[in-house]
Amino acid sequence: MTATREETPRLYRRRDDRLLGGVCSGLARHLGIDPVVARLALLALAVGGVGLAVYIALMLVVPVEPETGEGASPTGEESVRRKGRDISQMLAYVALATGLGLLFLLFGGVLDPLLWFLVFGALGGTILWQQANPAERDEWVASTALRGKAWLRTGVGILLVIVGVIGFLAFQQQLHEARAGLTFALTLLAGIALIVAPWIVGLVRERDRERRERIRNQERAELAAHIHDSVLHTLTLIQRRADDPREVQRLARVQERALRSWLYQRRTDTETTVSPALERVAAEVEETHGVPIEVVSVGDCPLDEGLHATLQAAREAMVNAAKYAGADTISVFCEVEPEEVLVFVRDRGAGFDLNAVPADRMGVRGSIIGRMERHGGQARIRTAPGEGTEVQLRMPRSPAAR
Amino acid sequence: MPDAGFPGTEGAGRVHGVGEENTFANGRVPRVVIVDDHRLFRSGVRGELGDAVEVVGEAGDVDSAVRVISEQRPDLVLLDVHLPGGGGVEVLRRVLPKHPEIRFLALSVSDAAEDVIGVVRGGARGYVTKTISGKELADAIVRVADGDAVFSPRLAGFVLDAFAATDAPPVDPELDRLTQREREVLRLIARGYAYKEVARELFISVKTVETHVSSVLRKLQLSNRHELSRWATARKLV
Numbered sequence: 084m085t086a087t088r089e090e091t092p093r094l095y096r097r098r099d100d101r102l103l104g105g106v107c108s109g110l111a112r113h114l115g116i117d118p119v120v121a122r123l124a125l126l127a128l129a130v131g132g133v134g135l136a137v138y139i140a141l142m143l144v145v146p147v148e149p150e151t152g153e154g155a156s157p158t159g160e161e162s163v164r165r166k167g168r169d170i171s172q173m174l175a176y177v178a179l180a181t182g183l184g185l186l187f188l189l190f191g192g193v194l195d196p197l198l199w200f201l202v203f204g205a206l207g208g209t210i211l212w213q214q215a216n217p218a219e220r221d222e223w224v225a226s227t228a229l230r231g232k233a234w235l236r237t238g239v240g241i242l243l244v245i246v247g248v249i250g251f252l253a254f255q256q257q258l259h260e261a262r263a264g265l266t267f268a269l270t271l272l273a274g275i276a277l278i279v280a281p282w283i284v285g286l287v288r289e290r291d292r293e294r295r296e297r298i299r300n301q302e303r304a305e306l307a308a309h310i311h312d313s314v315l316h317t318l319t320l321i322q323r324r325a326d327d328p329r330e331v332q333r334l335a336r337v338q339e340r341a342l343r344s345w346l347y348q349r350r351t352d353t354e355t356t357v358s359p360a361l362e363r364v365a366a367e368v369e370e371t372h373g374v375p376i377e378v379v380s381v382g383d384c385p386l387d388e389g390l391h392a393t394l395q396a397a398r399e400a401m402v403n404a405a406k407y408a409g410a411d412t413i414s415v416f417c418e419v420e421p422e423e424v425l426v427f428v429r430d431r432g433a434g435f436d437l438n439a440v441p442a443d444r445m446g447v448r449g450s451i452i453g454r455m456e457r458h459g460g461q462a463r464i465r466t467a468p469g470e471g472t473e474v475q476l477r478m479p480r481s482p483a484a485r
Numbered sequence: 486m487p488d489a490g491f492p493g494t495e496g497a498g499r500v501h502g503v504g505e506e507n508t509f510a511n512g513r514v515p516r517v518v519i520v521d522d523h524r525l526f527r528s529g530v531r532g533e534l535g536d537a538v539e540v541v542g543e544a545g546d547v548d549s550a551v552r553v554i555s556e557q558r559p560d561l562v563l564l565d566v567h568l569p570g571g572g573g574v575e576v577l578r579r580v581l582p583k584h585p586e587i588r589f590l591a592l593s594v595s596d597a598a599e600d601v602i603g604v605v606r607g608g609a610r611g612y613v614t615k616t617i618s619g620k621e622l623a624d625a626i627v628r629v630a631d632g633d634a635v636f637s638p639r640l641a642g643f644v645l646d647a648f649a650a651t652d653a654p655p656v657d658p659e660l661d662r663l664t665q666r667e668r669e670v671l672r673l674i675a676r677g678y679a680y681k682e683v684a685r686e687l688f689i690s691v692k693t694v695e696t697h698v699s700s701v702l703r704k705l706q707l708s709n710r711h712e713l714s715r716w717a718t719a720r721k722l723v
Contacts, residue, residue: 339616343595377640378590379675382649414677418645429677473676 096141102173104142126180140274175279181399182271189264253322311346315340333373340366357390357424358383361417364398372405375412382419393426393478400428400474401451408432408472423479431471437464451476517626518542518557520550520576521565521592526615531564533619538626546570550580559587561630564644566593566600577607590629598643606706611635633695634702641675644705663701670697 094113096105107125116185128134183444317338324330358380365376384390399413404413410432451474455462460478517538519527531540533662542557547570554562554576562580566573573591580587587629591609593600601612610629614637625635636644648663663671666687673683673716680698684691 176576265664377638377677379638381642381645381675416642416672416676418672418675427676431677 091167092132094145096145098148102176103340105147106138106141106145109145109148110141122176126176127183129180172282175275175282178275178278180309181274185271186268189268194325203411230444261372296434306345310342313341322330332375333370337366337370356383356385356419357394361397361415361426365401365415368398368401368405372402374405374410376401376405376415376416377412378417380417380419384419384424387481389458389460389478389481390424392454393424393476395458396451396454396462396476397426397428397474398453399474404428404430404472407435410471421480423477426476427475428476429471430473434466434468434470434472437466438469439461514539515561515626515627516541516557516559517563517630518544518550518554518559519563520544520554520568520573521563522546522568523565526685530619530622534623534626535619537623540646547572547575547579550576554580554584554587561588561590561626564589564591564604566591566595566604573604573609574607577604577609581608588629588632590625590635596639598646601640601643602647602705605640605702608706610702612637612640614639634698635708636674636698636701638675638677641671643670644701645675645692647705651698663704667697667701670694674698 095109096109097112098105100108100118102108102122107121108118110125111121114121125134125138136237243310317334321331321334324334351464361380362378365378380473386394401413401415404410408430410430412430414427416425416427416429451464455476455478458478460476462477463475464472465475466472487616514536515538517534517540519540520543521527521530524545526541531543534540540577541559542553544553545568547568550562550564550568558704562576564573564576566621568576573593577589589609591601591604591612592615593612594615605612611625612630613625613635617625622650624680628700643662647657648668669687670683673686674680678686680694682692683694687694690703
């Protein structure tokens with residue numbers, strides 16, 4: 084990936100998203116990092132003493148973001164909500180700063196390298212967490228929070244840390260002095276966690292809710308747009324082909340079926356049971372060949388190999404009827420009985436003489452009768468010239484599928 | 486073979502061939518009220534039916550439908566299933582107790598089971614979808630006005646589904662189960678056979694086919710069968 088030269092935003096103090104003077108958020112935007120990271124970094128420096136000076140200097144030197152007019156001011160409710168969050172955010176930072184400050188005071192003074200190491204380690208961990216995208220975060224959380232082994236691991240880890248710290252202090256012969264400090268520090272950390280926790284929980288929940296809402300709206304809008312689009316499309320085509328009644332009827336029926344299933348019928352999984360699969364086959368044949376096909380089905384059952392073959396045979400029968408019968412409509416009836424499935428494909432068209440079909444031609448013999456028999460079923464064709472045609476398919480159900 | 490496209494259009498002994506006028510036995514043209522909330526559709530149907538029927542009234546919602554029907558006392562009402570004010574079933578509920586002689590033929594865009602069975606159980610003597618042609622609609626109107634039932638393949642399929650044989654003992658053996666013959670008749674209708682073809686297939690007369698169909702209709706309307714109720718509840722009909 085080649086690095087593109089983006090324009091870095093100028094350094095301003097931000098008006099929105101500010102806790103005190105907007106210094107950190109402005110810095111963050113200029114450097115392209117998360118404001119929270121900037122705040123934490125400055126906080127750490129502040130505890131060391133330098134940070135406060137840096138902050139005041141920046142506040143004096145860096146100009147406030149000019150009124151841009153873009154980015155509409157938040158609505159009343161939003162700004163109230165933002166203010167609420169801001170205050171809890173500020174409290175969180177103040178608590179953190181106090182805690183860090185006391186930690187340094189108690190344990191080694193500002194220049195203790197070990198302490199700095201720990202603090203930066205913690206900050207680094209926080210930054211990694213912030214920067215990770217939600218998918219990664221979910222992975223981490225899932226892998227650490229939910230399984231028994233993870234709990235065990237965490238428990239052992241904490242135990243080791245405590246033992247390590249105590250041992251370290253003991254060897255330094257500072258344990259006696261440090262005991263009070265340790266207790267106090269732990270209490271402080273607990274307090275900080277209490278203050279920060281609701282803010283974090285609130286953020287997470289809000290993010291989840293927004294994501295769900297967004298997905299739902301997106302789906303709905305897509306579906307509505309698709310429906311409107313296809314109806315519009317169909318109406319346009321109908322106007323253009325108004326002189327071809329058969330084509331008009333075909334277009335209208337296709338669109339009608341689509342809309343009707345969207346409005347009135349439950350969505351079914353076309354791939355697993357006989358009834359919707361048969362309807363899908365009929366819809367496809369109708370679309371391709373332009374003859375209306377009515378499907379009536381009684382009962383339903385899961386598909387198995389034999390029934391797949393039956394559907395193929397039914398498709399053949401429908402296509403034959405559409406191509407050769409010259410009928411106005413084709414009737415398809417499917418009945419699911421406990422032991423077997425019956426499918427009838429009927430038309431009132433020209434009919435044909437079964438005996439006149441040469442034995443070596445595929446078509447009726449091979450596709451329909453042969454296919455059914457290969458899978459343990461039966462096919463019967465009733466037809467006569469001028470009497471229409473009915474293809475009767477019978478397939479036993481596999482015992483497992485009953 | 487001179488077969489009408491719409492199954493069940495052959496009447497009891499009377500042959501409604503192509504070109505013959507659709508009339509009652511006494512030669513009168515049926516008086517019809519059209520109830521549908523789409524005005525364009527109402528005028529379209531009026532035009533299509535032409536002289537085959539006499540349209541004596543129109544209505545677009547439940548209240549005006551009840552009013553027009555009570556005033557005009559037609560032979561038959563073409564009733565849309567989806568009407569503002571409670572739907573076609575509400576019209577049936579309010580009119581039939583007072584005027585049981587009026588026949589209703591249900592008409593709808595949807596052919597979902599809920600709509601079909603709901604309105605037939607409410608008292609409609611037949612059900613057709615709005616894609617039906619003008620001639621077939623006229624045929625169906627005359628049949629229902631004569632007192633016969635109009636069973637489309639889809640309605641037959643729904644009935645077979647609703648009365649599917651199970652092991653549970655029926656509450657009322659007469660009402661709650663279809664006879665073997667009735668099942669056979671319904672299956673043939675579901676396969677797209679016209680009454681005449683059903684008669685030929687089963688070696689019975691067309692009149693017998695009609696009797697079976699009427700009996701099925703009665704069972705559908707009156708049966709409190711356990712499975713039927715559960716089936717209906719699952720589809721939110723009751």
